Amino acid sequence: MDVHLKEKEMLELLERLVNIDSGSHNKQGVDHVGKVISPYFEQLGFQIERKPQESVGDHLIVRHPSQHHPSILIVAHMDTVFEDGTAVKRPFTIKNGRAYGPGVIDMKASLVSVIYALHYLKQCGLDVYEHVQIIFNSDEEIGSHTSRPIIESEAVGKLYALIMEPARRDGSVVTERRGNGRYTIEVHGKAAHSGIEPEKGRSAIEELAHKIVKLHELNDHERGISVNVGMIEGGDAVNTVSALAIGHLDVRIATLEQAKEMEKKIEQVCASADVSGTDIELTGDMSRPPMLKNEKTEALFQIVKQVGAELGITIKDTKTGGGSDASFTSAMGIATIDGLGPIGGNAHSDKEYLEISSLTERTLLLAKLIERLALEGKKQKNSENQVIQ
Known part of the structure; x- marks a missing residue:
């Protein structure tokens, strides 16, 4: 043949x-x-x-x-x-x-x-x-x-x-x-009209924004570590304080040791809220060594x-x-x-x-x-x- x-x-x-x-x-x-x-x-x-x-x-x-x-x-x-x-x-x-x-x-x-x-x-x-x-x-x-x-x-x-x-x-x-992991960050806030009573709202988008900045600070390209929130979802209307925001995170690592290191750091970033009254749910893992x-x-x-x-x-x-x-x-x-x-x-x-x-x-x-x-x-x-x- x-x-x-x-x-x-x-x-x-x-x-x-x-x-x-x-x-x-x-x-x-x-x-x-x-x-x-x-x-x-x-x-x-x-x-x-x-x-x-x-x-x-x-x-x-x-x-x-x-x-x-x-x-x-x-x-x-x-x-x-x-x-x-x-x-x-x-x-x-x-x-x-x-x-x-x-x-x-x-x-x-x-x-x-x-x-x-x-x-x-x-x-x-x-x-x-x-x-x-x-x-x-x-x-x-x-x-x-x-x-x-x-x-x-x-x-x-x-x-x-x-x-x-x-x-x-x-x-x-x-x-x-490189190894990689995928995480989802789901933030729950409280909806409110942004013109009539914004003080009653708790913005999930604002909280997610804080998390994105902190997560991107974990990048260390010299060590082969890449962290990227590549997709976000959230909000119902431009004049509404958002009650829900979701971020999708991709992580790349160069060594097995970095997997545990990044897992710990990501959990620490998402452990507490920067915007009072919001709750954060983190799911996912370092799926590939x-x-x-x-x-x-x-x-x-x-x-x-x-x-x-x-x-x-x-x-x-x-x-x-x-x-x-x-x-x-x-x-x-x-x-x-x-x-x-x-x-x-x-x-x-x-x-x-x-x-x-x-x-x-x-x-x-x-x-x-x-x-x-x-x-x-x-x-x-x-x-x-x-x-x-």
Whole structure:
């Protein structure tokens, strides 16, 4: 099987997936994506365990019955950030060597890549594809709150974690990410007419404004700490003292130690009111630990580089401030590489694109990497068994 000859077929599947609205809160749409991709794995003899969810799409765990202890875990998400109706307004299109559409690079192209990498290995007569276990989750874009326990549970005993976020614009894979957290600050005040009896009011917006200033003072970019209240809600009318205001806070950290530090500082800021008569409710947490470039990850990256070189591809690595499920496996001490999907850019925007030439190229890279890691896994486990004996 020549992967490059499958480009047209791969793009047809990608078009089908992109034209499905599958925002994180669109359970029906995300489940539809899962139903579209499932038969491709069943054709390979994989079994699919569905983890039902109420408010988000069902998560899928894909295993081969011949392997009870696979060494490789692949993680890819089926959800996107886009609102319902986006696929109709901005459907899959191709122009000047690029494919466009909602979720085309983050990460529906990666779903296609995983499918065809495994089919390539089988058609080449290599049973190494059986050494792979895959998790397709449905809530990555909103923090992976329901899928994190599944990822961490299934990652136990794995030697390698391959996370299928898209490669960077220059083709780099990701070996380091900042951790992140999300919080909601809900302030309750007392409504009053701002012209007739303003003194009877207690402004929730004013209180939230005090909190925003104090929270932004926690920024320490030199240490890799970013704090941003990126969305606010509140007020009923311009001539009414607001009774409710809500702020949505995003936090980024560079080290595990900073997670506890920031949790404490945020709680301290919100512990007492600056505007008398207002109440503050803080919810949320530091949901993703940072992905650190440790020795295991560095060793895995060297393997990726070697496999790339054999295919004539120069692979570089980079770090990024964005979060992903790589943080979970990395924090467990598993060798983890992220950004193994195809190349593209402008994710989460109406200009999101895939470099079409990278679709088959990165699929072949993934297939060859799986082949190499399956063999490495066999060697390592044989070595461990000999030591035990």
